[in-house]
Amino acid sequence: MSKPLTVTFLGTGTSQGIPVIGSEHPVCKSEDPKDKRLRVSVLISWGQFNYVIDTGPDFRAQMLEAKCTKLDGILFTHEHNDHIAGLDDIRPYFFRQGDIRAFAHKRVFDSLKNRFDYIFVTENKYPGAPTLKEIEIDKSTPFKISDKLVIPIEVMHNRMPVLGFRIEDFTYITDAKTITKEELAKIKGTKVLVLNALRQEAHYSHFNLEEALDLIKTIAPDRAYLTHISHLMGFHEEVQKSLPKNVFLAYDGLQITI
Numbered sequence: 001m002s003k004p005l006t007v008t009f010l011g012t013g014t015s016q017g018i019p020v021i022g023s024e025h026p027v028c029k030s031e032d033p034k035d036k037r038l039r040v041s042v043l044i045s046w047g048q049f050n051y052v053i054d055t056g057p058d059f060r061a062q063m064l065e066a067k068c069t070k071l072d073g074i075l076f077t078h079e080h081n082d083h084i085a086g087l088d089d090i091r092p093y094f095f096r097q098g099d100i101r102a103f104a105h106k107r108v109f110d111s112l113k114n115r116f117d118y119i120f121v122t123e124n125k126y127p128g129a130p131t132l133k134e135i136e137i138d139k140s141t142p143f144k145i146s147d148k149l150v151i152p153i154e155v156m157h158n159r160m161p162v163l164g165f166r167i168e169d170f171t172y173i174t175d176a177k178t179i180t181k182e183e184l185a186k187i188k189g190t191k192v193l194v195l196n197a198l199r200q201e202a203h204y205s206h207f208n209l210e211e212a213l214d215l216i217k218t219i220a221p222d223r224a225y226l227t228h229i230s231h232l233m234g235f236h237e238e239v240q241k242s243l244p245k246n247v248f249l250a251y252d253g254l255q256i257t258i
């Protein structure tokens with residue numbers, strides 16, 4: 001038997017987070033802690049290993065909250081700011097552990113190299129800058145993180161390919177609007193599916209609630225968790241009541257075991 005995975009939802013919000021700065025929207029003013037959402041990310045832990053998917057702008061606060069003292073690697077879904085902006089804050093891990101493994105598509109590394117040039121320079125590097133051990137991944141090649149096999153799944157975020165990841169019976173997909181049949185086949189049989197659902201209304205690059213629920217019906221996992229949620233989705237408590245029995249709105253700090 002392989003070791004169970006513990007997945008901690010570090011953030012479940014869309015790119016601006018909830019509350020949105022200056023917003024008077026009732027969801028932004030809600031006092032329910034489940035209506036407060038940092039930018040989207042999960043921590044995946046088993047045995048002595050910890051991996052994060054994405055390092056958004058809230059990465060530092062999230063890792064402090066999760067009390068994560070060792071980081072074995074980062075899996076990047078894509079290069080949008082809400083998924084990468086916190087990368088510099090891997091420094092405490094780098095100082096203690098050395099180079100941090102980063103798994104990303106070549107296109108994502110190219111973008112990271114533009115945005116964080118000082119991390120990737122090889123000459124006259126500032127001593128305080130972290131170093132990544134770059135591991136290029138693509139949609140067709142499964143890869144290993146420590147002793148677990150990861151199957152990458154390509155989804156489309158409008159016109160941008162984004163990678164989702166399946167690790168055994170757990171699948172994490174964010175920022176999807178469409179998925180081809182071939183890629184969907186890789187998800188079949190997953191017991192736990194995390195999927196993005198932005199809001200009630202349609203959106204050009206994200207599933208809305210209805211589209212996410214349709215896909216969940218097709219995949220038929222035991223349990224599904226929705227993430228990358230906008231304040232326009234509505235109050236956590238109310239939306240949760242409207243969902244099928246096996247579908248949950250994720251919330252920051254939620255921990256599940258697979």
Ligand SMILES: [Zn+2]
Nearest residue numbers: 015080082175
């Ligand atoms: Zn995003």
